[in-house]
Amino acid sequence: MATLGDWIKPHPTGIYVEPGDFWIDPSEAQPMAVVTHGHADHARSGHGHVLATPETLAIMETRYGTYPAATPAEMGEVQRIGEVDVSLVPAGHVLGSAQIVMDYRGERIVASGDYKRRPDPTCAPFQPVPCDVFITEATFGLPVFRHPDTEEEVRKALDALHANPERCVLVGAYALGKAQRVIRHLRDLGHDDPIYIHGAQERLCTLYQDLGVNLGPLVLATGKKKDELKGRIIVCPPGALNDRWSRRLPDPITAMASGWMRIRQRARQRNVELPLIISDHADWDELTETILEIAPKEVWVTHGREDALLHWCMTRQIRARALSLVGREDEDD
Amino acid sequence: MRIHVGVKSFADLLERLVYTRSRNAKIKLIADYLRGSPDPDRGWALAALTGDLDFRSVKAGLIKTLTEQRVDPVLFKMSRAYVGDMAETVSLLWEPPPGEQAQVEDVRLAEVVDRLMHLGRAEAPAAMAHYLDVLNPSERFALIKLATGALRIGVSARLAKTALAQAFDLDVDAVEEVWHGLAPPYPELFDWGEGRTAQPTHEDIPVFRPFMLAHPLEDLQVDLADYVAEWKWDGIRVQLNHVKGDTKLFSRTGDDVTGSFPDVAEAFTEHGVIDGELLVRGEAQGGVEGGAASFNALQQRLGRKTVTKKMLAEAPAFVRAYDILFDGAEDLRDLPWTARRERLEAFVARLPSDRFDISAVVAADHFEHLSTIRERARDAAIEGLMLKRRDSRYVAGRKTGLWYKWKRDPLLADCVMMYAQRGSGRRSSFFSDYTFGCWTEEGELVPVGKAYSGITDEELRQLDKFVRGNTIARFGPVREVEKSFVLEIAFDSIHHSTRHKSGIAMRFPRIHRLRTDKPAEEADKVATLEAMIV
Numbered sequence: 001m002a003t004l005g006d007w008i009k010p011h012p013t014g015i016y017v018e019p020g021d022f023w024i025d026p027s028e029a030q031p032m033a034v035v036t037h038g039h040a041d042h043a044r045s046g047h048g049h050v051l052a053t054p055e056t057l058a059i060m061e062t063r064y065g066t067y068p069a070a071t072p073a074e075m076g077e078v079q080r081i082g083e084v085d086v087s088l089v090p091a092g093h094v095l096g097s098a099q100i101v102m103d104y105r106g107e108r109i110v111a112s113g114d115y116k117r118r119p120d121p122t123c124a125p126f127q128p129v130p131c132d133v134f135i136t137e138a139t140f141g142l143p144v145f146r147h148p149d150t151e152e153e154v155r156k157a158l159d160a161l162h163a164n165p166e167r168c169v170l171v172g173a174y175a176l177g178k179a180q181r182v183i184r185h186l187r188d189l190g191h192d193d194p195i196y197i198h199g200a201q202e203r204l205c206t207l208y209q210d211l212g213v214n215l216g217p218l219v220l221a222t223g224k225k226k227d228e229l230k231g232r233i234i235v236c237p238p239g240a241l242n243d244r245w246s247r248r249l250p251d252p253i254t255a256m257a258s259g260w261m262r263i264r265q266r267a268r269q270r271n272v273e274l275p276l277i278i279s280d281h282a283d284w285d286e287l288t289e290t291i292l293e294i295a296p297k298e299v300w301v302t303h304g305r306e307d308a309l310l311h312w313c314m315t316r317q318i319r320a321r322a323l324s325l326v327g328r329e330d331e332d333d
Numbered sequence: 334m335r336i337h338v339g340v341k342s343f344a345d346l347l348e349r350l351v352y353t354r355s356r357n358a359k360i361k362l363i364a365d366y367l368r369g370s371p372d373p374d375r376g377w378a379l380a381a382l383t384g385d386l387d388f389r390s391v392k393a394g395l396i397k398t399l400t401e402q403r404v405d406p407v408l409f410k411m412s413r414a415y416v417g418d419m420a421e422t423v424s425l426l427w428e429p430p431p432g433e434q435a436q437v438e439d440v441r442l443a444e445v446v447d448r449l450m451h452l453g454r455a456e457a458p459a460a461m462a463h464y465l466d467v468l469n470p471s472e473r474f475a476l477i478k479l480a481t482g483a484l485r486i487g488v489s490a491r492l493a494k495t496a497l498a499q500a501f502d503l504d505v506d507a508v509e510e511v512w513h514g515l516a517p518p519y520p521e522l523f524d525w526g527e528g529r530t531a532q533p534t535h536e537d538i539p540v541f542r543p544f545m546l547a548h549p550l551e552d553l554q555v556d557l558a559d560y561v562a563e564w565k566w567d568g569i570r571v572q573l574n575h576v577k578g579d580t581k582l583f584s585r586t587g588d589d590v591t592g593s594f595p596d597v598a599e600a601f602t603e604h605g606v607i608d609g610e611l612l613v614r615g616e617a618q619g620g621v622e623g624g625a626a627s628f629n630a631l632q633q634r635l636g637r638k639t640v641t642k643k644m645l646a647e648a649p650a651f652v653r654a655y656d657i658l659f660d661g662a663e664d665l666r667d668l669p670w671t672a673r674r675e676r677l678e679a680f681v682a683r684l685p686s687d688r689f690d691i692s693a694v695v696a697a698d699h700f701e702h703l704s705t706i707r708e709r710a711r712d713a714a715i716e717g718l719m720l721k722r723r724d725s726r727y728v729a730g731r732k733t734g735l736w737y738k739w740k741r742d743p744l745l746a747d748c749v750m751m752y753a754q755r756g757s758g759r760r761s762s763f764f765s766d767y768t769f770g771c772w773t774e775e776g777e778l779v780p781v782g783k784a785y786s787g788i789t790d791e792e793l794r795q796l797d798k799f800v801r802g803n804t805i806a807r808f809g810p811v812r813e814v815e816k817s818f819v820l821e822i823a824f825d826s827i828h829h830s831t832r833h834k835s836g837i838a839m840r841f842p843r844i845h846r847l848r849t850d851k852p853a854e855e856a857d858k859v860a861t862l863e864a865m866i867v
C-alpha cells in the first residue's frame with residue numbers, strides 16, 4: 001500500500017502535486033501554479049498559468065501590473081487538473097484567500113495556505129474541511145501567541161486618538177489585508193472620520209473598495225499639512241513607521257497592528273508606542289483547535305515555528321511532519 | 334481623575350513604561366499614577382519601581398517550577414527561548430484551569446503585597462498560582478515582576494524619585510535625602526507631598542544624606558580669590574553619620590559600608606555627619622606626609638562582609654575629611670564652605686587623630702601656580718585637585734560652578750600581556766591580574782607593570798577567554814600567555830626602579846582599553862616609557 005499522500009512532493013520552493021502537474025504557492029516561476037492568496041511570499045509573478053480565486057487574481061494584477069494567464073476559480077467550484085480534483089474553500093486570511101482541497105484516488109489533502117479562525121469583516125470565514133492530510137501553516141505556532149479580541153485592540157487606537165487630540169495615531173499595517181481590516185474595524189466601532197493612508201496603501205485599498213469592502217472615506221496623507229493631520233488616524237506600511245516620511249506628521253503615536261506585538265521586545269525593536277495585537281494568522285489555540293476539529297490522519301507543517309506544533313501533535317498521538325519550505329519569511333503579520 | 338488602586342492599573346503603568354522612550358514622558362506617567370492612586374497602594378508601586386521590594390518566599394525559581402507543572406515543559410522551553418524574558422514568557426503562557434475566568438474585579442495592589450509579604454515558603458506556590466490564574470497576561474507580567482524583585486523596564490530608582498518629586502512639586506534632592514530613612518509604602522512621603530505634614534526629618538537615626546559632587550574642570554580657569562584648592566585623594570568617598578550611639582558609613586551611592594570598616598566606624602562617636610575620603614594607611618599617595626596607601630590596598634577591604642583582625646592590622650583604614658554636613662543636630666549645609674571648614678576643623682579635633690584628619694588646603698598664589706603644583710602631584714602619586722567655591726553651600730548632586738575636580742591626565746602606553754593570574758573576591762574565577770611588558774631595543778619583551786583594574790566585566794570575560802585559550806606555560810597560579818594581546822595601560826607616573834628588570838616602574842597602572850586592533854609588534858618600547866620619567 002502506498003504511503004498516505006505520496007502523490008504530493010514537498011520541495012523547498014513549494015508543494016508539487018504530481019498527478020496534476022501543478023505547484024501550490026511556488027516561490028519560483030512554474031508552468032502551472034495554484035495560489036492560495038495574494039501575499040508576496042505566496043503569489044509570485046511569472047508563472048505560466050495560475051489558478052486562484054478572482055479576488056486573488058485581481059490582487060496579483062494590482063501588485064504586478066499585469067493580469068496573469070489564469071483560471072479564476074470560485075469558492076467551492078471543482079476543477080480537474082490532470083488527475084486531481086481541485087477546489088478552493090475560504091481560509092479567512094485576507095480577501096480572496098483560499099485553502100486548496102485536493103482529491104486523488106480516494107485521498108483528500110487540504111493545503112490551508114495562511115489562515116485564521118476569528119471573524120474578519122473583509123473576507124469570508126475559514127471553512128474546515130475533513131481530510132486525510134491537513135497541510136497547515138505555523139506562523140504563530142508557540143503557545144505564547146494568543147491573539148486577544150480584535151475589537152478591543154482596535155479600540156486602543158481610538159482611545160489613544162481621543163486622549164491626544166493634538167497628536168495623530170500612526171498605525172503600521174501590512175498593505176494587503178491588515179490595513180483594510182483595521183480600517184473596516186474602525187468603521188464598525190463608529191469612527192466615520194476620514195482615515196489617512198500612505199501612498200503605498202492606496203491601490204490595494206481602492207481594489208478592496210471595488211471588490212465590495214466598504215472602507216469609508218480615505219485620504220492620502222502625503223503632502224497634507226500638520227494641522228490637518230492632528231487628531232487623525234493614519235495607516236502606513238510597517239516600514240514607513242520610523243522613516244523620513246513619518247517625521248512630517250504631527251507628533252505621531254506610533255502603533256503597529258501585528259501578531260508579533262504580543263512580544264514586548266518585538267514591539268520595542270520597532271519603536272512602537274502602542275502595540276496592537278491584530279493578526280491575520282491563526283494563533284496557537286486556533287492552530288491546535290483546527291487540527292482537533294478537522295482530525296486529519298496526518299498533519300504537515302509548512303512554515304513558521306513548526307517545532308512546537310510538531311511536539312504538540314506528538315503529545316496528542318497525531319502523526320505530523322515538517323515540510324520546511326524556504327522563502328517564507330515571517331509576514332509582517 | 335481616575336482612581337488607580339489595583340494590579341490592573343499598576344500593570345497598565347508598566348505596559349506604558351515599557352513602550353515609552355522619552356525620560357520626561359516616563360516621569361509624567363509615573364507622576365500621574367502616584368497622584369491618582371490611594372495609599373498604601375501607590376507606595377508599594379513606588380517601592381517596586383525603585384527596587385525596594387523584596388519578598389523572601391517568592392523567587393524566580395518558584396515561578397519556573399509552577400509553570401512547568403502547568404504547561405508542557407518542552408513548549409515552555411521553546412517559548413522561553415523565543416521570548417527571552419522569563420516573566421513575559423510565563424505571563425503569556427500560563428493556562429488557568431478550565432472554567433477559571435480572568436477576574437473582572439480588580440485586585441488591590443496593597444492586598445497582593447500584603448499577602449506576598451506574609452507568605453511562608455510552603456504556602457507561596459499555591460498563592461502565586463492562584464494569582465496567576467485570576468489575572469490576565471499583562472497583570473501576570475506585572476505580578477511576576479513585582480514579586481520577583483527586578484522590574485528591568487528601563488526605570489531607575491532615581492527616575493521614580495524624580496517622578497514622585499514632580500507629582501507633588503517637591504525638590505528631588507529633598508526626596509532623595511528623606512528617602513533613606515523611610516520604608517515602603519512610604520506614608521510619610523505622601524503626607525508630605527500632599528501637604529498634610531512637613532518634610533520628614535531623621536533626627537534620631539543615621540540616614541544617608543546625598544553627596545555634593547564635582548564637575549570636571551576641563552579647560553576652565555577659576556579665580557583663586559573665589560575658589561579654594563584641596564588635594565583629591567584616591568580612595569572611596571564616604572559619609573560618616575553618628576547619632577545616639579549608632580554610626581553608619583555610606584558610600585557615594587548610599588550603600589551602607591559600615592561592616593567593611595569597623596575600625597573607622599567605632600572611632601566615629603561624635604554626633605554629626607561628615608564627608609571625606611576613606612583611605613588605608615601607607616605612603617603611596619603623597620609619601621610619608623600624604624600617609625595613604627594606593628587605592629589597590631583599599632580595594633582589598635572593599636565588599637567584605639567581615640574583616641579579619643589581620644586585615645585590620647595590616648591595612649588600617651582612616652578618613653580624610655573634606656566637609657561637614659551636620660554638627661550635632663545642627664544642619665550646616667546652608668553655610669558657605671569657609672564657615673563649614675572652620676566647623677569641620679573644630680569637629681575633627683574632637684575625633685581620634687589616628688583615624689581622622691583633614692584634607693589640607695593647597696596654597697597657591699594664582700591659577701598658573703596651582704597648575705604647576707598639580708603637575709608635580711604626579712610624582713607624589715596624588716590623583717589631582719579639587720576646586721571649591723568658597724561661598725558654596727553643601728548641595729546634593731552636581732551643581733555647575735560650585736565644585737570642580739581637576740585630575741591629572743593619565744599617561745598612556747600600549748603594552749603586551751605576558752602573564753595572567755586569577756583575581757581575588759568577586760573576580761576569583763577569572764584570570765584578572767595581568768603582567769604586561771614593552772619591547773627593548775633588542776626586540777625582547779620585558780615586564781613593565783601589573784594591573785588588575787580598569788576593565789568592565791565584559792572586557793574581563795574577553796581577557797579571561799584569551800588567557801584560557803592562549804596559555805603557553807604554567808608556573809603555579811601564573812599562566813604565561815601567547816604574546817599577542819595589546820593592552821592600553823593608563824598610569825599616573827613612571828619612575829626608575831632597580832627592582833624591575835625593565836628598570837622602570839609605573840604608578841597606578843590600570844587597563845585603559847583593550848587594543849584588539851593592534852599587533853603586538855607595534856606596542857611601545859621601554860625607551861618610550863623612560864622618556865616619560867620626569
Ligand SMILES: [Zn+2]
Nearest residue numbers: 039093114331
Ligand atoms: Zn499570507
Ligand SMILES: [Zn+2]
Nearest residue numbers: 041114328331
Ligand atoms: Zn505566509
